[in-house]
């Protein structure tokens with residue numbers, strides 16, 4: 367909150383959300399912040415490039431005898447470089463931690479530790495910051511919803527500075543806004559699955575081993591399940607039991623089944639806390655009196671879909 371106050375009136379909130387989720391995940395996964403170090407910044411770039419590469423079309427995966435194309439177009443080289451750079455950062459980090467910690471009953475090898483760290487960092491940072499970006503985008507595009515949400519948060523929190531998890535039990539409209547953003551703009555729109563055996567789904571034969579993409583974005587905007595799906599309307603969740611915890615298949619921003627996102631509780635707590643804080647303590651406007659409806663909403667291409675262009679906003683601190 368202090369960083370927002372100290373920054374110039376126009377804030378790049380995209381950058382702010384990225385460094386915030388990096389800090390929180392690094393402290394949980396690695397035990398300390400890394401974003402301010404050169405190595406940490408490089409690792410963030412490596413993870414971003416890794417996400418971008420994952421979204422690339424790799425012809426060799428679909429037509430194995432054409433996999434030489436991945437050599438010619440540089441895909442193999444880029445993938446190899448990214449993997450090596452990520453490995454180097456984690457090697458150094460783990461060695462540093464091992465030298466400082468007493469490790470008596472360690473039953474996990476280096477590759478295991480690295481894989482877990484990569485999983486948590488890769489899956490937890492960009493998803494969370496992309497989600498926060500989209501929530502602020504939609505709130506700025508819908509000033510009435512922003513006002514209603516701020517009224518709720520401020521009525522419940524009064525002049526309280528430190529928001530606790532107990533306070534978050536009572537912010538029902540905030541929870542509805544979060545569910546609606548997940549429906550309207552899920553940070554992971556496509557969820558991959560591999561068919562474990564030959565199956566027939568809705569008349570289609572799917573052979574064992576086929577990769578199937580489940581389109582969470584399209585499901586979230588399907589008029590079969592949702593009223594006015596193209597409108598951002600958090601009220602739809604106020605008297606509804608529909609949640610995103612994997613039991614309601616029309617709303618699956620975290621996936622579902624045995625591979626559902628294990629960070630769902632972590633992410634939800636973080637998102638609620640961040641949004642309650644920034645909406646309680648600041649008013650938000652677009653620079654130069656720009657109107658919300660004109661706000662650019664171009665998406666970044668990738669496995670995790672955030673905004674293509676950073677979100678620039680004016681933050682006005684509230685007097686308590």
Ligand code: HEM
Nearest residue numbers: 485489490493494497554619620621622625626627629633
């Ligand atoms: C807004 C935030 C987040 C969203 C939208 C999100 C979404 C997802 C989705 C859709 C999947 C694939 C699930 C499936 O295949 O059914 C996934 C997997 C995963 N997520 Fe998240 N996630 C978020 C935050 C986090 C956080 C904060 C962490 C860790 C602290 C995390 C850790 C993971 C891991 C490790 C996997 C892989 C699980 C596996 O393959 O078994 N995620 N996430």
